[in-house]
Amino acid sequence: MKFNPANNIQDLKQFGEFGDVNPSITDSSTYTFLHAHDMEETFHGKMEGCFLYSRHWNPTNKYLADALAAMEGTESAWITASGMAAITCALLQVCNSGDHIITSVTTYGGTYAFLKNWLPKFNIEVSFVNICDLESVEKAIRPNTRVIYTETVTNPLLQVSDIPALSVIARKHGIQLMVDNTFTPMIFSPKALGADIVVYSMTKFINGKNDCVAGAICGSQQFINDLSNVNEGTAMLLGPVLDPMRSAGILKNLHTLHIRMQQHSRNASFVAQVLEKHGLKVRYPGLKSHPQHELHTRLMNPEFGYGGMLAIDLENADRAESFMQVLQDKGVGYIAVSLGYFKTLFSLSGKSTSSEVPADVQKAMGLSEGLVRFSLGLDQDIERSGHLIEEALREMGLIQ
Numbered sequence: 443m444k445f446n447p448a449n450n451i452q453d454l455k456q457f458g459e460f461g462d463v464n465p466s467i468t469d470s471s472t473y474t475f476l477h478a479h480d481m482e483e484t485f486h487g488k489m490e491g492c493f494l495y496s497r498h499w500n501p502t503n504k505y506l507a508d509a510l511a512a513m514e515g516t517e518s519a520w521i522t523a524s525g526m527a528a529i530t531c532a533l534l535q536v537c538n539s540g541d542h543i544i545t546s547v548t549t550y551g552g553t554y555a556f557l558k559n560w561l562p563k564f565n566i567e568v569s570f571v572n573i574c575d576l577e578s579v580e581k582a583i584r585p586n587t588r589v590i591y592t593e594t595v596t597n598p599l600l601q602v603s604d605i606p607a608l609s610v611i612a613r614k615h616g617i618q619l620m621v622d623n624t625f626t627p628m629i630f631s632p633k634a635l636g637a638d639i640v641v642y643s644m645t646k647f648i649n650g651k652n653d654c655v656a657g658a659i660c661g662s663q664q665f666i667n668d669l670s671n672v673n674e675g676t677a678m679l680l681g682p683v684l685d686p687m688r689s690a691g692i693l694k695n696l697h698t699l700h701i702r703m704q705q706h707s708r709n710a711s712f713v714a715q716v717l718e719k720h721g722l723k724v725r726y727p728g729l730k731s732h733p734q735h736e737l738h739t740r741l742m743n744p745e746f747g748y749g750g751m752l753a754i755d756l757e758n759a760d761r762a763e764s765f766m767q768v769l770q771d772k773g774v775g776y777i778a779v780s781l782g783y784f785k786t787l788f789s790l791s792g793k794s795t796s797s798e799v800p801a802d803v804q805k806a807m808g809l810s811e812g813l814v815r816f817s818l819g820l821d822q823d824i825e826r827s828g829h830l831i832e833e834a835l836r837e838m839g840l841i842q
């Protein structure tokens with residue numbers, strides 16, 4: 443049977459201590475042991491089912507981790523206090539000083555800055571490649587390469603990574619394939635497609651409420667054990683644990699993710715078609731004009747659509763800023779970074795979430811200074827929103 447992330451979440455049976463339909467929230471940082479000896483065994487990882495200290499594991503985060511592992515089809519998962527914590531801890535767990543990483547040049551700006559500016563301080567080398575050019579990926583491999591890193595659908599250019607093909611390359615050379623699936627939860631199941639480690643910023647679609655920052659790492663039991671190992675685990679020792687109150691909220695929101703993704707996709711697809719009809723330069727993986735439309739179609743779980751993100755290139759930054767202003771004034775949505783929210787958000791990528799990427803690199807990767815990134819909201823009446831967007835474009839003289 444085909445892998446279905448929504449069914450996997452629906453089939454979970456997680457109850458609270460009194461049969462509560464929502465698992466109980468652990469309001470404790472530490473845990474008591476009935477027998478002194480049990481503490482020692484737990485500390486050394488020899489005893490299952492006991493909790494030691496909430497930076498290591500706490501029951502509420504465990505419920506959410508189990509749900510994410512079910513969604514991804516990985517053996518295990520770990521919850522972090524941000525998407526960046528998930529990305530940095532996972533990479534630092536795999537790589538040591540002297541190692542080498544291959545990454546897509548188009549990634550989230552924070553990830554780019556970490557790879558470009560921070561890792562070299564610890565003698566970890568990084569090669570930036572066009573992830574759609576599989577030959578250049580394989581050519582970049584060195585004896586000390588440990589990871590190929592990419593985003594399923596990259597930020598902000600919405601390039602689609604060929605995960606099965608990348609995993610073949612990674613496997614052939616004994617390298618791990620790590621995928622950031624933040625833009626496309628449920629739409630893509632990277633593990634089922636061949637990825638070894640899947641990371642998320644849950645701040646975005648998974649939580650979907652823009653009320654907190656959170657992240658997750660999904661991978662093998664061995665990898666998650668290593669990450670949380672009390673003596674050497676990167677996550678345990680750097681300590682970016684999420685507060686259990688927030689985990690409990692995210693777990694409830696995860697149960698509506700499939701419906702939200704469908705609506706985000708429907709709305710983005712509608713707006714992309716409106717924009718394209720007027721001859722504007724729009725990037726949306728669901729449009730036939732998108733360079734990886736076929737690839738996306740072949741790899742996706744089709745019931746969730748082509749995602750809620752689209753980008754429109756207005757070529758210059760002033761024009762793009764005025765456009766966003768008019769849209770905000772008309773009530774289409776908000777000028778804000780972040781995504782996966784119930785309201786539509788738009789931002790100028792080159793000046794915000796990709797501003798860490800130097801101007802010449804932005805240009806080389808095809809990121810125009812007038813690129814407006816949209817995260818379409820859950821608008822019930824998307825035709826009305828489409829009309830407002832057309833009105834804004836008309837007022838600016840960009841369409842007839």
Ligand SMILES: *Cc1c(COP(=O)(O)O)cnc(C)c1O
Pocket residue numbers: 524525526527550552553593597622624625642643644645646655656657
């Ligand atoms: C936002 C984002 C991140 C960083 O996540 P935080 O939760 O803000 O730390 C990483 N990757 C992608 C694709 C993102 O959109």
